[in-house]
Amino acid sequence: KQEVTQIPAALSVPEGENLVLNCSFTDSAIYNLQWFRQDPGKGLTSLLLIQSSQREQTSGRLNASLDKSSGRSTLYIAASQPGDSATYLCAPGPGAGSYQLTFGKGTKLSVIP
Amino acid sequence: EAGVVQSPRYKIIEKKQPVAFWCNPISGHNTLYWYRQNLGQGPELLIRYENEEAVDDSQLPKDRFSAERLKGVDSTLKIQPAELGDSAVYLCASSLGTAGYTFGSGTRLTVV
Numbered sequence: 136k137q138e139v140t141q142i143p144a145a146l147s148v149p150e151g152e153n154l155v156l157n158c159s160f161t162d163s164a165i166y167n168l169q170w171f172r173q174d175p176g177k178g179l180t181s182l183l184l185i186q187s188s189q190r191e192q193t194s195g196r197l198n199a200s201l202d203k204s205s206g207r208s209t210l211y212i213a214a215s216q217p218g219d220s221a222t223y224l225c226a227p228g229p230g231a232g233s234y235q236l237t238f239g240k241g242t243k244l245s246v247i248p
Numbered sequence: 249e250a251g252v253v254q255s256p257r258y259k260i261i262e263k264k265q266p267v268a269f270w271c272n273p274i275s276g277h278n279t280l281y282w283y284r285q286n287l288g289q290g291p292e293l294l295i296r297y298e299n300e301e302a303v304d305d306s307q308l309p310k311d312r313f314s315a316e317r318l319k320g321v322d323s324t325l326k327i328q329p330a331e332l333g334d335s336a337v338y339l340c341a342s343s344l345g346t347a348g349y350t351f352g353s354g355t356r357l358t359v360v
Contacts, residue, residue: 139290166346177353178254178339179291184348224290229346235281235304236341236349238290 137162141225141239148215149247156210156242158225163203165230170199170210173222173241182223183210215246250274252352254340260358266328269355273321273342280317281349282325283339291339297323330359 138161148154160168167186171179183192183199185208191200198211208225222243226236253272261267273280278299283291294313296304299320308315312331317323327334335358341351 167348169348171351176356179341179351181348181350186346226290226349228348235293235296236291238292240288240290 137165137227137237139225139227139237139239141223141242143242144240145243145245147245147247150215150217152215152246153211153213154215154244156212156223156225156244158208158210158239160206160208160225160227160237162227162230163206165203165227167228168199168201168208169226169228169236170197170208171224171226173224175221179224212244215244217246217248220244220246252340252342252350254338254352254355256355257353258356258358260360261330263332263359264329266326267330267357268324268326269338269340269357271323271325271340271352273323273340274344274350277342277344277350278320279343280323281341281343282315282323283341283351285337285339285354287336294325327357330357332359335359 140159142157169184170182185192185201196213201208222241224241226238280297282294285291295308297317315325337354337356339354341349343349
């Protein structure tokens with residue numbers, strides 16, 4: 136059974152800082168990995184999808200990397216803004232024998248103006 | 249393109265009452281999922297549909313939960329009777345192949 140750990144559980148940074156969110160997972164037989172953002176009381180918004188054949192994906196100030204062999208992914212946020220405050224969830228995707236996303240508990244990010 | 253649409257957005261019911269949630273996935277997405285998210289936790293899968301067939305419902309509490317996906321499009325998740333511990337956010341998602349998941353805004357259920 137896939138297990139996902141996200142570190143840190145919470146993070147508070149001043150506006151403008153660059154930051155890294157970490158995700159580790161136990162089953163590396165995945166087809167892809169997705170990072171989501173969740174605002175309080177809201178659903179999940181997909182940020183980045185990394186296919187297993189890729190090493191990283193970039194979207195604006197966000198960059199996500201994937202190292203399947205070591206079971207790790209990182210989400211890098213450059214020049215953080217107060218609007219980035221949210222919970223970020225890592226979800227290793229379907230793989231051999233599994234068709235579901237498995238989520239970590241997330242990292243709650245607060246960017247202080 | 250409309251995303252995954254869920255309704256209602258919020259629901260407050262008394263325990264032992266029934267409740268139903270509705271989901272309309274992205275057009276053409278053959279796979280539909282229902283997840284439950286408890287406060288402070290990541291979402292957990294309840295049931296997965298491939299077209300109209302429920303292919304993974306191992307985590308669905310079948311004594312009180314039921315789901316259907318008629319014609320392989322819209323889906324309904326029902327709880328009867330609801331318990332206090334069912335209070336959570338119920339999320340619907342859809343996908344096509346390995347192109348990633350799209351989630352709806354969720355239904356926040358409060359059982360009092």
